Amino acid sequence: MEGKANVEALIAKFQFGRLLNQDQNGRRITLLGSIESQAALLTAERAAFPSSTETIQAFLASISSVENIGANDIYHWYLASTQPSSSETSSSPLPSLKLNLIYPCTQKHISKYSSQTLRMVTETPSIYRDYVLPLMQRDRSSGRLDWIFNIIEGRKEQEDIIVRAHNTRTGALTEIDQEGFLLLPDLNWDRKTMSGLHLLALVERRDIWSLRDLRKKHVGWLRTMRDKLLDATVKVYCEQGVERDMLKLYVHCKSCNLFASFDPFDKTFNQSFNVPDQPTYYHFHIHIVHVMLEASGHTQSTGKAFGLENLISQLEMMTDPSPSLPYVSDFPSRGDRTLPPMTTGGSGDQTIIQDDSGISASAQGQGVEHDAGMQNVELTYFLGEESDLWKEVFGPLKRGDLKAT
Incomplete structure (x- = not known):
């Protein structure tokens, strides 16, 4: 001894x-x-956090110096400490915790955050069209995108916006509208440690619901967004030593999550927790992270995220789709999802809609687009057995209760 x-x-x-x-x-x-x-x-x-009832109760009782850093709808985020309220070196203890409170929560939240068995699935274009898209459309009218539009439309969390690319709000998807975006900090980032920098760009256009809606014709738009996001990030953090080649941009399969781990904005990006997931909403956004955060292995594991440069390259190389030769890409993902409403032109000239295949098309009788894009890609990802996708799509497909076309 x-x-x-x-x-x-x-x-x-x-x-x-x-x-x-x-x-x-x-x-x-x-x-x-x-x-x-x-x-x-x-x-x-x-x-690691404790797992026994007694130690969890003791942990909760030790939480002090709670400071709210954001709130939107039922989501609330805090910094807190488990140190004593008095300290020999400081009048207030340094925050040692980030807390995320969902109140009131639903059964979907409970299922989503519970430990669960994971399954690898392959979402073919036909499975997406016949089964996944209807789920997305069903959730579309549930109001689960309200918290996103609160931010875009200036009602909530405006103090957290780092950069707003101004656009005209005519109601139509003008060229300016298509390039509008908000740049915000991921709430899992402490906003001080540059090697842990993690930002989210929430695009203002509403015709791209998920990765599936990206087409070869969007390559130019994606490049423009990439350059604007890199320029904006470097401009804000150049004095902290951030340069363009220190940043990585990526998107998730199905555009999953905004604001992460304890998941504030993302409602599940799960940096290092539990189950990677399908998004809790569908509204296209881009993650901007420091390469040192990428190197630590806690932002994206292999296949969990799709590098924006690789995505642009893949779209650029696509040719006319062939049903017998689908493009193949790997992504992981998980459970809940929601979609933005369709955008209607203020003059009534144009309505952007989503048809059965998930392809945006004009309502003026021009029909559905058939250009090359991510609608023709097979996506392989993992999801939890408590997710709607497993319960309503891939579980029944595995049991033979649904037929893959």
């Missing part, structure tokens, strides 16, 4: 020199220092 005590005493003897590294979005630090005049490296990482 004496040897163990001596080893444990080394930590108290550690003399801090300088911070060498901070990764996993600030959850782990590596320090250079010394012990008894000899160089020493100390890595500190936050421990």
Whole structure:
């Protein structure tokens, strides 16, 4: 026991020199220092949360210094501490927690955040058209996009907007409208650690509901968005040393999630928690992250996200779709989803709609587009057994209760 005590005493003897590294979005630090005049490296990482009833109750009782940092509809986000309210070195303890409160929550929220078995599925173009899209359309009128439109339309969380690309609000999808976007911080980012930088660009156009709606004709728009987002991010954070080649842009399968982990905006991006997922809503957005966050492995695992550059390249190389030769891409994803409403031109000249195949088309009798795009791609991803997609589509398909066309 004496040897163990001596080893444990080394930590108290550690003399801090300088911070060498901070990764996993600030959850782990590596320090250079010394012990008894000899160089020493100390890595500190936050421990796992407790799982027993007693320790969870003790943990909840220890939460103090709660500070609200955002609220939108039923979603509320906080910084808090589990340190004592008094401190020898500071009048207020440093925040050690980010909290996400969903209140009141629904059964869908409970299912979504519960531990569950994962399944790998392949969503063919026909499965998307016949089964997945109807689910999306069913959720479309549920009001689950209200919290997004609260932000876009200036009613909520305006203080969190880093950049707003102004557009005219005519109600029609003008060229300016199509390039409008809001740039906001992911609430899993502490807004200080540049190596953990994570932003979200919420586009204002409403005809692109998900990755499935992207066509070869959107390559120019995606390139424009990429350049604008990189320029905007560098302009805001250049004094903190952020450069263009330090940033990665990506999208999720089905445009999943805004604001992550404890999932504020994203309502599940699950950086390192539980189950990767299908989106809780369908409104196209782009993630902007620091490459060091990517390197830490906690933003996207292989297949979890689709790099924007790769997406542009894939769309660019597409030719006319062939039913016998589908394009194949891999993505992971999970459960809930919702869609934006259709946008109607103020003059009544044009209505953007979504047809059975998920392809946007004009309502002026021009018919449905058939150009090459992500509507012809097979998507392979994983989802939880509690998700609507598993319960209503892929589970019945596996059992033979539904037929794949």
